[in-house]
Amino acid sequence: MAGILEGRVAIVTGAGRGLGREHALELARQGAKVVVNDLGTTLGGAGDSVGPAQEVVDIIRRFGGEAVANGADIADFAQAEELVAQALEAFGRLDILVNNAGFVRDRMLVNAEEDEWDAVIRVHLKGHFAPLRHAAAYWRTEAKEGRMPVARVINTSSGAGLQGSVGQTAYSAAKGGIASMTLVAAHELARYGVTVNAIAPSARTRMTEGAFAEAMAAPETGFDRMDPANVSPIVAWLASADSEGVTGRVIEIEGGSVCVEEGWNHGAALDLGRRWEAAEVGPKLRELLAAGAVPEPVYGA
Template structure:
Protein backbone atom coordinates (compact mmCIF):
# COMPACT_ATOMS: atom_id res chain seq x y z
CA UNK A 1 0.00 0.00 0.00
CA UNK A 2 1.39 3.42 -0.95
CA UNK A 3 2.00 5.98 1.76
CA UNK A 4 0.30 9.22 0.77
CA UNK A 5 2.67 11.53 2.67
CA UNK A 6 5.93 9.77 1.89
CA UNK A 7 8.96 12.05 2.21
CA UNK A 8 6.96 15.04 3.43
CA UNK A 9 7.82 17.07 6.55
CA UNK A 10 5.11 17.95 9.07
CA UNK A 11 4.61 19.99 12.21
CA UNK A 12 1.74 18.89 14.44
CA UNK A 13 0.97 21.14 17.41
CA UNK A 14 -0.58 19.78 20.57
CA UNK A 15 0.58 16.35 19.41
CA UNK A 16 1.37 14.84 22.81
CA UNK A 17 -2.15 13.66 23.56
CA UNK A 18 -5.62 13.20 22.11
CA UNK A 19 -6.40 14.11 18.53
CA UNK A 20 -2.99 15.71 17.90
CA UNK A 21 -1.22 12.53 18.99
CA UNK A 22 -3.25 10.51 16.49
CA UNK A 23 -2.50 13.04 13.73
CA UNK A 24 1.22 12.73 14.35
CA UNK A 25 1.12 8.94 14.37
CA UNK A 26 -1.00 8.70 11.22
CA UNK A 27 1.18 11.15 9.32
CA UNK A 28 4.20 9.07 10.33
CA UNK A 29 2.46 5.89 9.14
CA UNK A 30 1.85 7.67 5.84
CA UNK A 31 5.56 8.39 5.46
CA UNK A 32 5.91 11.91 6.88
CA UNK A 33 8.74 13.13 9.10
CA UNK A 34 7.12 14.81 12.09
CA UNK A 35 7.93 17.63 14.50
CA UNK A 36 5.88 16.61 17.53
CA UNK A 37 4.98 19.79 19.40
CA UNK A 38 3.42 19.79 22.85
CA UNK A 39 3.84 22.13 25.80
CA UNK A 40 2.71 19.36 28.15
CA UNK A 41 0.08 21.52 29.81
CA UNK A 42 -3.04 20.30 31.61
CA UNK A 43 -6.47 20.40 29.96
CA UNK A 44 -6.96 23.98 31.21
CA UNK A 45 -3.52 25.09 29.99
CA UNK A 46 -1.66 24.99 33.29
CA UNK A 47 1.86 23.62 33.77
CA UNK A 48 4.38 22.17 31.32
CA UNK A 49 6.02 18.81 30.71
CA UNK A 50 8.34 17.47 28.02
CA UNK A 51 7.04 13.91 28.45
CA UNK A 52 4.00 13.92 26.10
CA UNK A 53 5.96 15.17 23.06
CA UNK A 54 8.90 12.90 23.81
CA UNK A 55 6.64 9.87 24.23
CA UNK A 56 4.94 10.39 20.86
CA UNK A 57 8.27 11.00 19.12
CA UNK A 58 9.48 7.69 20.59
CA UNK A 59 6.36 5.89 19.31
CA UNK A 60 7.01 7.27 15.83
CA UNK A 61 10.59 6.01 16.01
CA UNK A 62 9.19 2.56 16.87
CA UNK A 63 7.07 2.74 13.71
CA UNK A 64 10.29 3.12 11.72
CA UNK A 65 9.55 6.76 10.88
CA UNK A 66 11.39 9.94 11.84
CA UNK A 67 10.31 12.43 14.49
CA UNK A 68 11.67 15.11 16.78
CA UNK A 69 10.02 16.54 19.89
CA UNK A 70 9.35 20.25 20.42
CA UNK A 71 8.18 21.95 23.60
CA UNK A 72 7.58 25.51 22.40
CA UNK A 73 4.45 27.49 23.24
CA UNK A 74 2.48 27.81 19.97
CA UNK A 75 1.29 31.29 20.89
CA UNK A 76 4.79 32.59 21.56
CA UNK A 77 5.69 34.34 18.30
CA UNK A 78 9.41 33.60 18.59
CA UNK A 79 8.67 30.05 19.72
CA UNK A 80 6.54 29.48 16.63
CA UNK A 81 9.42 30.65 14.45
CA UNK A 82 11.80 28.29 16.26
CA UNK A 83 9.44 25.41 15.58
CA UNK A 84 9.34 26.11 11.85
CA UNK A 85 13.13 26.48 11.81
CA UNK A 86 13.52 23.20 13.70
CA UNK A 87 11.61 21.39 10.96
CA UNK A 88 13.80 22.98 8.28
CA UNK A 89 17.06 22.33 10.13
CA UNK A 90 16.19 18.76 11.14
CA UNK A 91 14.43 17.45 8.05
CA UNK A 92 15.41 19.90 5.30
CA UNK A 93 12.13 21.74 4.87
CA UNK A 94 8.46 21.97 5.78
CA UNK A 95 5.46 20.75 3.79
CA UNK A 96 2.65 20.28 6.32
CA UNK A 97 1.39 22.37 9.24
CA UNK A 98 -1.32 20.89 11.43
CA UNK A 99 -2.53 23.50 13.92
CA UNK A 100 -4.19 21.53 16.70
CA UNK A 101 -3.01 22.80 20.12
CA UNK A 102 -5.55 24.24 22.51
CA UNK A 103 -7.30 24.00 25.87
CA UNK A 104 -10.61 24.88 27.49
CA UNK A 105 -11.73 27.21 30.26
CA UNK A 106 -15.48 26.93 29.88
CA UNK A 107 -17.71 29.49 31.54
CA UNK A 108 -21.04 31.12 30.89
CA UNK A 109 -20.45 34.65 29.60
CA UNK A 110 -21.52 36.30 32.84
CA UNK A 111 -18.89 34.29 34.74
CA UNK A 112 -15.98 34.54 32.28
CA UNK A 113 -12.94 36.38 33.58
CA UNK A 114 -10.76 38.56 31.39
CA UNK A 115 -7.79 36.29 32.09
CA UNK A 116 -9.78 33.24 30.93
CA UNK A 117 -10.84 35.00 27.74
CA UNK A 118 -7.28 36.11 26.99
CA UNK A 119 -5.80 32.65 27.67
CA UNK A 120 -8.20 30.75 25.39
CA UNK A 121 -8.05 33.28 22.55
CA UNK A 122 -4.27 33.31 22.85
CA UNK A 123 -3.66 29.58 22.54
CA UNK A 124 -6.26 28.86 19.87
CA UNK A 125 -6.38 31.93 17.66
CA UNK A 126 -2.95 33.48 18.17
CA UNK A 127 -1.42 29.99 18.22
CA UNK A 128 -2.86 29.29 14.78
CA UNK A 129 -1.73 32.69 13.49
CA UNK A 130 1.83 32.49 14.81
CA UNK A 131 2.66 29.13 13.21
CA UNK A 132 0.83 29.98 10.01
CA UNK A 133 2.64 33.32 9.75
CA UNK A 134 6.14 31.83 10.01
CA UNK A 135 5.39 28.79 7.85
CA UNK A 136 3.88 31.03 5.18
CA UNK A 137 6.95 33.27 5.17
CA UNK A 138 9.11 30.20 4.52
CA UNK A 139 6.87 28.94 1.71
CA UNK A 140 6.75 32.36 0.07
CA UNK A 141 10.54 32.58 0.19
CA UNK A 142 10.89 29.11 -1.30
CA UNK A 143 8.48 29.97 -4.12
CA UNK A 144 10.34 33.19 -4.93
CA UNK A 145 13.61 31.23 -5.09
CA UNK A 146 12.07 28.84 -7.62
CA UNK A 147 11.62 26.02 -5.08
CA UNK A 148 7.85 25.95 -4.50
CA UNK A 149 6.63 23.28 -2.09
CA UNK A 150 3.26 21.53 -2.26
CA UNK A 151 2.50 22.88 1.20
CA UNK A 152 -0.61 22.08 3.21
CA UNK A 153 -2.12 23.71 6.29
CA UNK A 154 -4.80 21.95 8.31
CA UNK A 155 -6.30 24.17 11.01
CA UNK A 156 -8.62 23.02 13.78
CA UNK A 157 -11.96 24.70 14.23
CA UNK A 158 -14.93 23.12 16.01
CA UNK A 159 -18.65 22.64 15.83
CA UNK A 160 -18.71 25.21 18.62
CA UNK A 161 -17.08 27.72 16.31
CA UNK A 162 -19.49 26.94 13.48
CA UNK A 163 -22.82 26.59 15.29
CA UNK A 164 -22.03 27.95 18.76
CA UNK A 165 -22.00 26.16 22.12
CA UNK A 166 -23.66 27.26 25.34
CA UNK A 167 -21.09 27.77 28.11
CA UNK A 168 -18.24 28.03 25.60
CA UNK A 169 -18.45 31.63 24.44
CA UNK A 170 -14.69 32.17 24.50
CA UNK A 171 -13.86 28.85 22.82
CA UNK A 172 -16.61 29.46 20.26
CA UNK A 173 -15.22 32.89 19.39
CA UNK A 174 -11.70 31.49 18.99
CA UNK A 175 -12.80 28.58 16.82
CA UNK A 176 -15.01 30.83 14.67
CA UNK A 177 -12.00 33.09 14.20
CA UNK A 178 -9.93 30.11 13.05
CA UNK A 179 -12.55 29.26 10.42
CA UNK A 180 -12.45 32.83 9.12
CA UNK A 181 -8.64 32.91 9.16
CA UNK A 182 -8.64 29.69 7.13
CA UNK A 183 -10.69 31.30 4.35
CA UNK A 184 -8.38 34.31 4.09
CA UNK A 185 -5.15 32.31 4.30
CA UNK A 186 -6.34 29.97 1.56
CA UNK A 187 -6.78 32.91 -0.81
CA UNK A 188 -3.55 34.69 0.14
CA UNK A 189 -1.26 31.64 0.04
CA UNK A 190 -2.67 29.89 -3.01
CA UNK A 191 -0.23 31.81 -5.25
CA UNK A 192 2.63 29.98 -3.53
CA UNK A 193 1.12 26.52 -4.00
CA UNK A 194 -0.17 26.33 -0.43
CA UNK A 195 -3.63 24.99 0.45
CA UNK A 196 -5.30 25.90 3.74
CA UNK A 197 -8.23 23.95 5.14
CA UNK A 198 -9.73 23.38 8.57
CA UNK A 199 -11.33 20.44 10.29
CA UNK A 200 -14.06 20.50 12.93
CA UNK A 201 -13.47 17.25 14.79
CA UNK A 202 -15.73 15.52 17.30
CA UNK A 203 -13.88 12.91 19.34
CA UNK A 204 -13.02 11.82 22.86
CA UNK A 205 -10.15 13.82 24.37
CA UNK A 206 -9.26 15.27 27.76
CA UNK A 207 -11.36 18.29 26.80
CA UNK A 208 -14.45 16.29 25.81
CA UNK A 209 -14.51 13.38 28.29
CA UNK A 210 -17.62 14.71 30.02
CA UNK A 211 -19.37 15.51 26.73
CA UNK A 212 -18.84 11.98 25.40
CA UNK A 213 -19.29 10.17 28.74
CA UNK A 214 -22.35 8.30 27.44
CA UNK A 215 -20.44 6.96 24.44
CA UNK A 216 -17.13 6.11 26.07
CA UNK A 217 -17.70 2.36 25.77
CA UNK A 218 -17.30 0.72 22.38
CA UNK A 219 -20.60 -0.42 20.84
CA UNK A 220 -21.24 -4.05 19.93
CA UNK A 221 -20.17 -3.34 16.34
CA UNK A 222 -16.63 -2.79 17.59
CA UNK A 223 -16.44 0.69 16.05
CA UNK A 224 -15.61 3.36 18.63
CA UNK A 225 -17.27 6.40 17.07
CA UNK A 226 -15.51 8.86 19.40
CA UNK A 227 -11.99 7.46 19.04
CA UNK A 228 -9.74 10.43 18.15
CA UNK A 229 -7.95 8.22 15.61
CA UNK A 230 -11.07 8.44 13.42
CA UNK A 231 -10.22 12.05 12.56
CA UNK A 232 -6.62 11.61 11.48
CA UNK A 233 -7.06 9.90 8.07
CA UNK A 234 -8.88 13.03 6.86
CA UNK A 235 -5.96 15.15 8.06
CA UNK A 236 -3.45 12.84 6.38
CA UNK A 237 -5.24 13.12 3.03
CA UNK A 238 -5.52 16.90 3.30
CA UNK A 239 -1.77 16.91 4.04
CA UNK A 240 -0.98 14.91 0.90
CA UNK A 241 -0.10 16.23 -2.54
CA UNK A 242 -3.30 14.65 -3.86
CA UNK A 243 -5.40 17.35 -2.15
CA UNK A 244 -3.99 20.23 -4.24
CA UNK A 245 -7.44 21.21 -5.57
CA UNK A 246 -9.05 21.49 -2.12
CA UNK A 247 -8.57 24.75 -0.22
CA UNK A 248 -10.56 27.19 1.89
CA UNK A 249 -12.81 24.43 3.22
CA UNK A 250 -14.00 23.51 6.71
CA UNK A 251 -14.66 19.79 7.10
CA UNK A 252 -16.48 18.27 10.05
CA UNK A 253 -15.30 14.80 11.06
CA UNK A 254 -17.11 12.58 13.56
CA UNK A 255 -16.75 8.81 13.69
CA UNK A 256 -17.17 7.59 10.13
CA UNK A 257 -18.93 10.78 9.02
CA UNK A 258 -17.32 13.51 6.90
CA UNK A 259 -19.31 16.70 6.26
CA UNK A 260 -18.27 19.74 4.21
CA UNK A 261 -19.49 22.80 6.09
CA UNK A 262 -21.03 25.51 3.93
CA UNK A 263 -20.60 28.43 6.34
CA UNK A 264 -21.91 31.92 5.89
CA UNK A 265 -23.58 32.50 2.52
CA UNK A 266 -25.55 35.44 1.16
CA UNK A 267 -29.23 34.74 1.67
CA UNK A 268 -32.44 36.65 0.83
CA UNK A 269 -31.89 40.39 0.29
CA UNK A 270 -33.77 43.54 -0.69
CA UNK A 271 -32.32 46.86 -1.93
CA UNK A 272 -34.58 49.91 -2.09
CA UNK A 273 -31.91 52.17 -3.60
CA UNK A 274 -32.06 54.73 -0.80
CA UNK A 275 -31.62 55.04 2.96
CA UNK A 276 -34.11 53.05 4.98
CA UNK A 277 -36.60 54.67 7.32
CA UNK A 278 -36.18 53.06 10.74
CA UNK A 279 -39.86 52.17 10.98
CA UNK A 280 -39.71 50.34 7.63
CA UNK A 281 -36.82 48.07 8.58
CA UNK A 282 -38.85 45.71 10.77
CA UNK A 283 -41.41 44.56 8.16
CA UNK A 284 -38.73 44.23 5.45
CA UNK A 285 -36.34 42.28 7.63
CA UNK A 286 -39.09 39.99 8.93
CA UNK A 287 -40.05 39.21 5.33
CA UNK A 288 -36.42 38.30 4.53
CA UNK A 289 -36.12 36.16 7.67
CA UNK A 290 -39.23 34.25 6.65
CA UNK A 291 -37.53 33.38 3.35
CA UNK A 292 -34.15 32.48 4.90
CA UNK A 293 -32.96 29.06 6.04
CA UNK A 294 -33.33 28.70 9.83
CA UNK A 295 -30.01 28.67 11.72
CA UNK A 296 -28.48 25.43 12.98
CA UNK A 297 -29.23 24.78 16.67
CA UNK A 298 -26.60 26.00 19.13
CA UNK A 299 -25.00 23.11 20.99
CA UNK A 300 -26.48 22.88 24.48
CA UNK A 301 -29.46 25.10 23.70
Protein backbone atom coordinates in the same frame (compact mmCIF):
# COMPACT_ATOMS: atom_id res chain seq x y z
CA MET B 1 3.22 -0.33 0.62
CA ALA B 2 4.37 3.29 0.65
CA GLY B 3 2.11 5.77 2.37
CA ILE B 4 0.56 8.85 0.78
CA LEU B 5 3.00 11.21 2.57
CA GLU B 6 6.35 9.63 1.70
CA GLY B 7 9.15 12.20 1.70
CA ARG B 8 7.07 14.96 3.25
CA VAL B 9 7.79 16.83 6.49
CA ALA B 10 5.08 17.82 8.94
CA ILE B 11 4.64 19.86 12.09
CA VAL B 12 1.74 18.86 14.33
CA THR B 13 0.99 21.14 17.28
CA GLY B 14 -0.59 19.84 20.47
CA ALA B 15 0.50 16.36 19.38
CA GLY B 16 1.25 14.83 22.77
CA ARG B 17 -2.30 13.71 23.46
CA GLY B 18 -5.75 13.30 21.94
CA LEU B 19 -6.35 14.32 18.35
CA GLY B 20 -2.86 15.73 17.81
CA ARG B 21 -1.25 12.49 18.96
CA GLU B 22 -3.35 10.48 16.50
CA HIS B 23 -2.58 12.95 13.69
CA ALA B 24 1.16 12.68 14.31
CA LEU B 25 1.03 8.89 14.38
CA GLU B 26 -1.06 8.65 11.22
CA LEU B 27 1.10 11.11 9.30
CA ALA B 28 4.17 9.11 10.31
CA ARG B 29 2.52 5.84 9.25
CA GLN B 30 1.87 7.45 5.87
CA GLY B 31 5.57 8.22 5.51
CA ALA B 32 5.90 11.78 6.80
CA LYS B 33 8.74 12.93 9.03
CA VAL B 34 7.08 14.65 11.98
CA VAL B 35 7.95 17.42 14.40
CA VAL B 36 5.79 16.52 17.39
CA ASN B 37 4.98 19.74 19.26
CA ASP B 38 3.37 19.78 22.68
CA LEU B 39 3.80 22.16 25.59
CA GLY B 40 2.61 19.42 27.94
CA THR B 41 0.10 21.54 29.84
CA THR B 42 -2.91 20.49 31.86
CA LEU B 43 -6.41 20.70 30.37
CA GLY B 44 -6.63 24.27 31.66
CA GLY B 45 -3.25 25.29 30.28
CA ALA B 46 -1.11 25.08 33.42
CA GLY B 47 2.45 23.78 33.59
CA ASP B 48 4.68 22.44 30.81
CA SER B 49 6.51 19.21 30.01
CA VAL B 50 8.10 17.80 26.88
CA GLY B 51 7.19 14.31 28.11
CA PRO B 52 3.97 13.82 26.10
CA ALA B 53 5.65 14.90 22.85
CA GLN B 54 8.64 12.64 23.46
CA GLU B 55 6.36 9.66 24.12
CA VAL B 56 4.80 10.09 20.66
CA VAL B 57 8.24 10.47 19.08
CA ASP B 58 9.33 7.23 20.73
CA ILE B 59 6.29 5.39 19.33
CA ILE B 60 6.96 6.71 15.82
CA ARG B 61 10.60 5.67 15.99
CA ARG B 62 9.68 2.19 17.22
CA PHE B 63 7.66 1.50 14.08
CA GLY B 64 10.46 2.84 11.88
CA GLY B 65 9.37 6.43 11.36
CA GLU B 66 11.29 9.66 11.85
CA ALA B 67 10.24 12.27 14.39
CA VAL B 68 11.59 14.86 16.79
CA ALA B 69 9.99 16.41 19.86
CA ASN B 70 9.32 20.11 20.39
CA GLY B 71 8.06 21.79 23.55
CA ALA B 72 7.40 25.29 22.19
CA ASP B 73 4.54 27.52 23.26
CA ILE B 74 3.00 27.94 19.82
CA ALA B 75 1.21 31.15 20.83
CA ASP B 76 4.59 32.78 21.51
CA PHE B 77 5.62 34.38 18.21
CA ALA B 78 9.35 33.78 18.66
CA GLN B 79 8.91 30.19 19.83
CA ALA B 80 6.63 29.48 16.86
CA GLU B 81 9.39 30.72 14.56
CA GLU B 82 11.85 28.39 16.31
CA LEU B 83 9.41 25.50 15.79
CA VAL B 84 9.47 26.04 12.03
CA ALA B 85 13.25 26.43 12.15
CA GLN B 86 13.55 23.09 13.96
CA ALA B 87 11.67 21.31 11.17
CA LEU B 88 14.04 22.83 8.60
CA GLU B 89 17.12 21.98 10.64
CA ALA B 90 16.04 18.41 11.42
CA PHE B 91 14.60 17.43 8.05
CA GLY B 92 15.64 20.11 5.56
CA ARG B 93 12.16 21.20 4.53
CA LEU B 94 8.57 21.75 5.64
CA ASP B 95 5.52 20.63 3.68
CA ILE B 96 2.70 20.28 6.20
CA LEU B 97 1.46 22.27 9.18
CA VAL B 98 -1.30 20.80 11.33
CA ASN B 99 -2.51 23.40 13.83
CA ASN B 100 -4.21 21.47 16.61
CA ALA B 101 -3.07 22.70 20.04
CA GLY B 102 -5.57 24.15 22.51
CA PHE B 103 -7.31 23.91 25.84
CA VAL B 104 -10.63 24.99 27.35
CA ARG B 105 -11.78 27.03 30.31
CA ASP B 106 -15.52 26.68 29.98
CA ARG B 107 -17.81 29.22 31.63
CA MET B 108 -21.25 30.62 31.11
CA LEU B 109 -20.82 34.14 29.77
CA VAL B 110 -21.94 35.88 32.97
CA ASN B 111 -19.32 33.96 34.98
CA ALA B 112 -16.40 34.27 32.54
CA GLU B 113 -13.25 35.97 33.79
CA GLU B 114 -11.01 38.16 31.66
CA ASP B 115 -7.92 35.99 32.15
CA GLU B 116 -9.85 32.89 31.07
CA TRP B 117 -11.02 34.63 27.90
CA ASP B 118 -7.49 35.84 27.13
CA ALA B 119 -5.93 32.42 27.69
CA VAL B 120 -8.36 30.56 25.43
CA ILE B 121 -8.21 33.14 22.63
CA ARG B 122 -4.41 33.14 22.87
CA VAL B 123 -3.81 29.41 22.62
CA HIS B 124 -6.35 28.73 19.90
CA LEU B 125 -6.37 31.84 17.74
CA LYS B 126 -2.84 33.20 18.16
CA GLY B 127 -1.62 29.61 18.45
CA HIS B 128 -2.85 29.06 14.90
CA PHE B 129 -1.65 32.40 13.57
CA ALA B 130 1.94 32.30 14.82
CA PRO B 131 3.06 28.92 13.34
CA LEU B 132 1.11 29.65 10.15
CA ARG B 133 2.76 33.06 9.79
CA HIS B 134 6.28 31.64 10.01
CA ALA B 135 5.54 28.60 7.84
CA ALA B 136 3.98 30.88 5.22
CA ALA B 137 7.07 33.09 5.18
CA TYR B 138 9.22 30.03 4.47
CA TRP B 139 6.93 28.85 1.66
CA ARG B 140 6.83 32.34 0.11
CA THR B 141 10.62 32.43 0.04
CA GLU B 142 10.74 28.98 -1.53
CA ALA B 143 8.27 30.02 -4.23
CA LYS B 144 10.16 33.24 -5.00
CA GLU B 145 13.39 31.28 -5.38
CA GLY B 146 11.79 28.97 -7.94
CA ARG B 147 11.12 26.01 -5.65
CA MET B 148 7.33 26.05 -5.74
CA PRO B 149 5.98 24.27 -2.62
CA VAL B 150 3.27 21.66 -2.56
CA ALA B 151 2.38 22.69 0.97
CA ARG B 152 -0.63 21.96 3.11
CA VAL B 153 -2.09 23.60 6.22
CA ILE B 154 -4.79 21.88 8.25
CA ASN B 155 -6.30 24.07 10.96
CA THR B 156 -8.62 22.90 13.72
CA SER B 157 -11.95 24.65 14.07
CA SER B 158 -14.98 23.13 15.82
CA GLY B 159 -18.73 22.80 15.67
CA ALA B 160 -18.61 25.23 18.59
CA GLY B 161 -17.08 27.80 16.27
CA LEU B 162 -19.52 27.12 13.45
CA GLN B 163 -22.80 26.62 15.29
CA GLY B 164 -21.90 27.84 18.80
CA SER B 165 -21.83 25.99 22.11
CA VAL B 166 -23.48 26.96 25.38
CA GLY B 167 -20.90 27.60 28.11
CA GLN B 168 -18.07 28.00 25.62
CA THR B 169 -18.12 31.64 24.58
CA ALA B 170 -14.33 32.08 24.36
CA TYR B 171 -13.74 28.69 22.75
CA SER B 172 -16.53 29.24 20.22
CA ALA B 173 -15.23 32.71 19.36
CA ALA B 174 -11.70 31.39 18.86
CA LYS B 175 -12.79 28.45 16.72
CA GLY B 176 -15.01 30.71 14.62
CA GLY B 177 -12.02 32.98 14.13
CA ILE B 178 -9.94 30.02 12.98
CA ALA B 179 -12.54 29.19 10.32
CA SER B 180 -12.38 32.77 9.03
CA MET B 181 -8.57 32.75 9.16
CA THR B 182 -8.63 29.59 7.05
CA LEU B 183 -10.67 31.28 4.31
CA VAL B 184 -8.35 34.28 4.09
CA ALA B 185 -5.11 32.29 4.31
CA ALA B 186 -6.30 29.93 1.57
CA HIS B 187 -6.70 32.86 -0.79
CA GLU B 188 -3.50 34.67 0.18
CA LEU B 189 -1.21 31.63 0.12
CA ALA B 190 -2.50 29.98 -3.07
CA ARG B 191 0.11 31.85 -5.14
CA TYR B 192 2.84 30.09 -3.14
CA GLY B 193 1.56 26.56 -3.71
CA VAL B 194 -0.13 26.29 -0.32
CA THR B 195 -3.63 24.99 0.40
CA VAL B 196 -5.29 25.83 3.71
CA ASN B 197 -8.24 23.89 5.10
CA ALA B 198 -9.77 23.32 8.52
CA ILE B 199 -11.38 20.38 10.24
CA ALA B 200 -14.18 20.48 12.78
CA PRO B 201 -13.76 17.17 14.60
CA SER B 202 -16.01 15.44 17.09
CA ALA B 203 -13.95 13.05 19.20
CA ARG B 204 -13.25 11.96 22.74
CA THR B 205 -10.40 14.07 24.13
CA ARG B 206 -9.54 15.85 27.37
CA MET B 207 -11.46 18.88 26.11
CA THR B 208 -14.71 16.99 25.45
CA GLU B 209 -14.83 14.34 28.15
CA GLY B 210 -15.97 16.84 30.79
CA ALA B 211 -18.55 18.87 28.89
CA PHE B 212 -19.95 16.00 26.79
CA ALA B 213 -19.03 12.94 28.82
CA GLU B 214 -22.16 10.89 28.03
CA ALA B 215 -22.09 11.61 24.29
CA MET B 216 -18.36 10.95 24.08
CA ALA B 217 -18.33 7.67 26.04
CA ALA B 218 -16.87 4.65 24.26
CA PRO B 219 -19.41 1.95 23.38
CA GLU B 220 -19.09 -1.45 24.99
CA THR B 221 -19.16 -3.10 21.56
CA GLY B 222 -19.06 -2.03 17.94
CA PHE B 223 -17.58 0.98 16.17
CA ASP B 224 -16.36 3.71 18.50
CA ARG B 225 -17.43 6.87 16.67
CA MET B 226 -15.68 9.10 19.21
CA ASP B 227 -12.22 7.53 18.90
CA PRO B 228 -9.92 10.45 17.92
CA ALA B 229 -8.05 8.13 15.55
CA ASN B 230 -11.09 8.28 13.24
CA VAL B 231 -10.27 11.89 12.36
CA SER B 232 -6.63 11.46 11.37
CA PRO B 233 -6.98 9.69 7.98
CA ILE B 234 -8.87 12.74 6.67
CA VAL B 235 -6.07 14.98 8.01
CA ALA B 236 -3.50 12.76 6.27
CA TRP B 237 -5.29 13.07 2.93
CA LEU B 238 -5.62 16.83 3.27
CA ALA B 239 -1.87 16.88 3.95
CA SER B 240 -1.08 14.94 0.79
CA ALA B 241 -0.28 16.13 -2.72
CA ASP B 242 -3.46 14.36 -3.86
CA SER B 243 -5.60 17.04 -2.15
CA GLU B 244 -4.49 19.64 -4.72
CA GLY B 245 -7.31 22.11 -5.45
CA VAL B 246 -9.12 21.58 -2.15
CA THR B 247 -8.62 24.77 -0.18
CA GLY B 248 -10.52 27.21 1.98
CA ARG B 249 -12.89 24.49 3.20
CA VAL B 250 -14.04 23.44 6.67
CA ILE B 251 -14.73 19.72 6.99
CA GLU B 252 -16.66 18.31 9.92
CA ILE B 253 -15.65 14.80 10.96
CA GLU B 254 -17.27 12.35 13.37
CA GLY B 255 -16.55 8.64 13.29
CA GLY B 256 -16.92 7.55 9.67
CA SER B 257 -18.91 10.63 8.70
CA VAL B 258 -17.56 13.71 6.92
CA CYS B 259 -19.52 16.85 6.14
CA VAL B 260 -18.34 19.84 4.10
CA GLU B 261 -19.53 22.91 6.00
CA GLU B 262 -21.06 25.66 3.87
CA GLY B 263 -20.25 28.55 6.20
CA TRP B 264 -21.41 32.08 5.66
CA ASN B 265 -23.13 32.76 2.33
CA HIS B 266 -25.22 35.70 1.22
CA GLY B 267 -28.88 34.93 1.75
CA ALA B 268 -32.13 36.73 0.93
CA ALA B 269 -31.66 40.45 0.27
CA LEU B 270 -33.64 43.60 -0.43
CA ASP B 271 -32.31 46.94 -1.70
CA LEU B 272 -34.70 49.89 -1.43
CA GLY B 273 -32.41 52.16 -3.39
CA ARG B 274 -32.69 54.74 -0.64
CA ARG B 275 -32.13 55.15 3.08
CA TRP B 276 -34.33 52.99 5.28
CA GLU B 277 -36.85 54.44 7.69
CA ALA B 278 -36.60 52.80 11.12
CA ALA B 279 -40.34 52.07 11.26
CA GLU B 280 -40.26 50.06 8.00
CA VAL B 281 -37.29 47.86 8.91
CA GLY B 282 -39.22 45.32 11.02
CA PRO B 283 -41.74 44.00 8.46
CA LYS B 284 -39.22 43.83 5.61
CA LEU B 285 -36.41 42.27 7.64
CA ARG B 286 -38.81 39.66 9.03
CA GLU B 287 -39.77 38.74 5.47
CA LEU B 288 -36.12 38.21 4.59
CA LEU B 289 -35.52 36.14 7.74
CA ALA B 290 -38.54 33.97 6.92
CA ALA B 291 -37.22 33.39 3.40
CA GLY B 292 -33.80 32.24 4.60
CA ALA B 293 -32.55 29.02 6.13
CA VAL B 294 -33.31 28.46 9.81
CA PRO B 295 -30.04 28.54 11.81
CA GLU B 296 -29.01 25.25 13.39
CA PRO B 297 -29.44 25.19 17.16
CA VAL B 298 -26.45 26.04 19.35
CA TYR B 299 -24.84 22.95 20.88
CA GLY B 300 -26.19 22.47 24.39
CA ALA B 301 -29.24 24.66 23.81
